[in-house]
Amino acid sequence: MKFIEGMRAVSEGELQVNNITRHQVTRFYREQITKGGYYEQLRRVVEPSIEEFETRGSLDTSGEHANTVVPGLQHKYAQTGLLLVTDRCASYCRYCFRKRMVGRKSDEIASDFAQVAQYIGQHPEMTNVLLSGGDPFVLSTAKLNEILDHLLPIAHLDSIRFGTKMVAYEPRRFDDPALLSLFQRISQAGKTATIVTHFDHIGEISVDAERRIRSLGTQHVQFLNQSVLLAKVNDDPQVLAATFTRCHQIGVRPYYLFQGRPVKGGSHFQVALRRGLEITRGINQRLSGIHKTFKYIMSHDTGKIEILALGDDGRVYMRYHQSKSPEKIGKIFSRAYVENACWLDDLPEK
Incomplete structure (x- = not known):
């Protein structure tokens, strides 16, 4: 098998035991990163590395199993339902935090959407649903419409x-004309359609992507972007500032820069919290006020934690942006910093 570091003989059993994600990448993306001048960085997003055999971690870093309420539906935060609609993607990211299921047949995917809709209907506090997976757009538009048949009649979903x-x-x-009708259905039902893109690097924002985003924007589709801070890929304030600026230029609002998760086979992508804070400060120094729309977030099993600062007192200051426990939301707390710590669990509680 070809790895970034070279060829290596591996057995199927070795790949399975180490949860090595299958290697699959679209021709479009391969050509984009080859011609764009960032190949050495962006190849790490999709090409296997020997480091995947050597990095420890969890296969469920955010407590997804514990928050699954019916098969395929998670309800961790009161207002949001997370619906896993597929276990497939067009290409497979090497740092994926769902590598336990993505790219393989999984029983975590929703199959009974009537059951899903029944649960949502009984929970009026849930105002939005996020279709995820895998990638929902590997599904046919007909399948997506079938899912919407169950979701759109729920009045409290906005x-x-x-x-x-x-x-x-x-x-x-996104050239599929049936997709325009799908987004129109959402709008006509009185709900907002939002596409959360995943641009980790300015080298991923192609002319083709811009054209489709601008076109869908005329159909009242909103765009947000989330990025993951990745060692040797985008751990550079100049690169991320350029990425976020470009997103704003094409109508996509950056809203999360995720701290890399300690996922098994992917934790070598993590950046130390000290360095992450230096990078976010460097990003903000390069952005105008209207472009500073992102939050530096750790998606921990206790909630989404905004990483704020490393104080002169040697403590990392954080705030719960979202939590399963409502009393934690907005709460600022701190922990003593440990050098090279990458995750909340690396920091002592006192």
Whole structure:
């Protein structure tokens, strides 16, 4: 098998034991990163590395199993339902935090959408649903419409979100004219359609992606972007500032820069918290006020934690941006910093 470091003989059993994600990348993305001048960085997003055999971690870093309420539906935060609609993607990211299921047949995927809708209907506090997976846009538009058949009649849902990296991996997917009708259905039902793109690097924002985003924007589709801070890929304030600026230029609002998760086979992508804070400060120094829309977030099993600062007192200051426990939301807390710590659990509680 070909790895970034060279060829290596591996057995199928070795790949399975180490949860090595299958190697699959679209021709479009390969050509984009080859021609764009960032190949050495962006190849790490999709090409296997020997380091995947050597990095420890968890396969469920955010407590997804504990928050699954019906098969395929998670309800961790009161207002949001997370719906896993597929276990497939167009290409497979090497740092994926769902590598336990993505790219393989999984029983974590929703199959009974009537059951899903029944649960949502009984929980009026849930105002939005995020379709995720895998990537929902690997599904046919007909299948997506079938899912919407169950969601759109629920009166207290005001937003339908789609989490996708397809805009980077295969933007031509959005040429499907039936998708326009799908987004119109959402709008006509009185709900907002939002596509959450996943651009980790300015080198992923192609001319083709821009064209599709601008076109869908005329159909009242909102765009947000989430990025992951990745060692040797985008751990550079100049690169991320350029990425976020470019997102704003094409109508996509950056809203999360995620701290890399300690996922098994992917924790070598993590950046130390000290360095992460230096990078976010460097990003903000390069952005105008209207472009400073992102939050530096750690998606921990206790909630989404905004990483604020490393104080002169040697403590990391953080705030709960979202939490399963409502009393934690907005709460600022701190922990003593440990050099090279990358995750909340690396920091002592006192």
